[in-house]
Amino acid sequence: MKLTISAKLKLRHTPEQKTALDAVTLAYRDALNFASETAFKLEKTSSAPKIHKAVYETLRDQEGPFRLGSQLACTVSRQVAASYKTQWTKLKQNISARQKGFTKRRYKGLDIAPKFVSRTLEYQYGRDYSWKKNGKVSVGTLAGRLVLEFDGYQKHLDLIQAGAETGAAKLYYQKSKKQYYLIVALNIELPDPQPTDHQKVVGVDVGQRYHFVATNLNGQSLFEKGAAIRHRKDQFSRVRRSLQRKGTRSATRRLVALSGRERRFVADRNHVLSKTLLTRFPGSIFGLEDLTNIRDRTEGRSNPQSSLRARRSRRRRSQWSFAELQANLAYKAPLHGSLAVQVDADYTSQACPRCGHMSKGNRPNAGLMFVCEVCGHAGHSDRVASVNIALRTLLVRQDWMSTGALSMRPDVSDVEVKAARLSRYAELRWNPDTNP
Numbered sequence: 001m002k003l004t005i006s007a008k009l010k011l012r013h014t015p016e017q018k019t020a021l022d023a024v025t026l027a028y029r030d031a032l033n034f035a036s037e038t039a040f041k042l043e044k045t046s047s048a049p050k051i052h053k054a055v056y057e058t059l060r061d062q063e064g065p066f067r068l069g070s071q072l073a074c075t076v077s078r079q080v081a082a083s084y085k086t087q088w089t090k091l092k093q094n095i096s097a098r099q100k101g102f103t104k105r106r107y108k109g110l111d112i113a114p115k116f117v118s119r120t121l122e123y124q125y126g127r128d129y130s131w132k133k134n135g136k137v138s139v140g141t142l143a144g145r146l147v148l149e150f151d152g153y154q155k156h157l158d159l160i161q162a163g164a165e166t167g168a169a170k171l172y173y174q175k176s177k178k179q180y181y182l183i184v185a186l187n188i189e190l191p192d193p194q195p196t197d198h199q200k201v202v203g204v205d206v207g208q209r210y211h212f213v214a215t216n217l218n219g220q221s222l223f224e225k226g227a228a229i230r231h232r233k234d235q236f237s238r239v240r241r242s243l244q245r246k247g248t249r250s251a252t253r254r255l256v257a258l259s260g261r262e263r264r265f266v267a268d269r270n271h272v273l274s275k276t277l278l279t280r281f282p283g284s285i286f287g288l289e290d291l292t293n294i295r296d297r298t299e300g301r302s303n304p305q306s307s308l309r310a311r312r313s314r315r316r317r318s319q320w321s322f323a324e325l326q327a328n329l330a331y332k333a334p335l336h337g338s339l340a341v342q343v344d345a346d347y348t349s350q351a352c353p354r355c356g357h358m359s360k361g362n363r364p365n366a367g368l369m370f371v372c373e374v375c376g377h378a379g380h381s382d383r384v385a386s387v388n389i390a391l392r393t394l395l396v397r398q399d400w401m402s403t404g405a406l407s408m409r410p411d412v413s414d415v416e417v418k419a420a421r422l423s424r425y426a427e428l429r430w431n432p433d434t435n436p
Helices: 015-041 048-060 070-099 154-161 227-246 249-280 294-298 308-318 322-336 381-403 415-426
Strands: 002-012 121-123 129-132 136-141 144-151 165-174 179-189 200-206 210-216 221-225 284-290 339-344 369-371 378-380
Touching (some): 002 136, 015 144, 015 165, 070 121, 200 322, 210 249, 210 381, 221 381, 249 322, 284 381, 322 339, 369 381, 381 415
Parallel strands (some): 200 284, 284 339
Antiparallel strands (some): 002 144, 369 378
């Protein structure tokens, strides 16, 4: 199997070379905003050929404000088209969610032209950048090529030295250090996974009270509390509200710095959590819930008259970074000899794993305890959910062994197929007497 990893390379640049990199990144950002405004005037098109035809000559004009190379000009059109395509997808999802009554909010992403703030630009391998001998890289600027030395993680440097297949790269500027980095996509080959190599199954339930609860088929569970992280996020929220009330220019600058700090804090935490799971359960198949559009189904509409506790709970739900945690786990798993698959999230915390009875009444007051109305089986609701996820993941592994095809994500487009899967899930049973 082929796996793409990201290598972060620190470029060793002189002040003169940094000036050249500043010029091309700022010009690229201005070109993105120009193309975005043009696409907005063209009825908010997401067609890359239309945007390319409208902006290419202006971006390439060596007497104009941008003076980009041909490949960078093409990349601008594709990036803007992709951005508009994402906005249109979000708008359609919002319309669907409003029709189903999940929310009353109207998506406003296409009310104005999307604005690009970051100075990050995208290079194409072989056209905008290439490797040189003796650990150097050649990158394009407005004034021609720059050949720079770089540092990085030794394993990544070894892969580059060995000639690993290279994809697109991003030139990223870290303002706090006044330093440029090159984020390179490296494609590496790993042995194709076999069901006999992954005999352990672990169900992972993610949430807010507990960042995750993981349970294997032996009944061993791992709880990761989220109280300390929620407390830290609440601190960020209080500082953010205070700065927003001030509204001064210095407060705005502080808000930008604070948002970056909070984002890095959350990203680091999710990396640590994913590594914890992979270390605790090596060589396993990790089952994750498919939580697509979960916010539209759970957030509900805002109420100005709601209590402070309700508003705080709503804000915490909006900051729930479950997708990043799951993505990190799926990204790291093959590198550690594991796999991550997704299963249906329906009724995982309401179904009894012992008798199969499914009801909202199994969760009294939607609390932390699970008590089956039929057989009386009781336990922590998040652990019960992780057990159900593990059973569904075991079913995925059994299908993999019998058919030779591994389903990494459930097909939710066919209602009848999903109903058949849920019917199979209802037949799964867990024997708590075998738990240690």
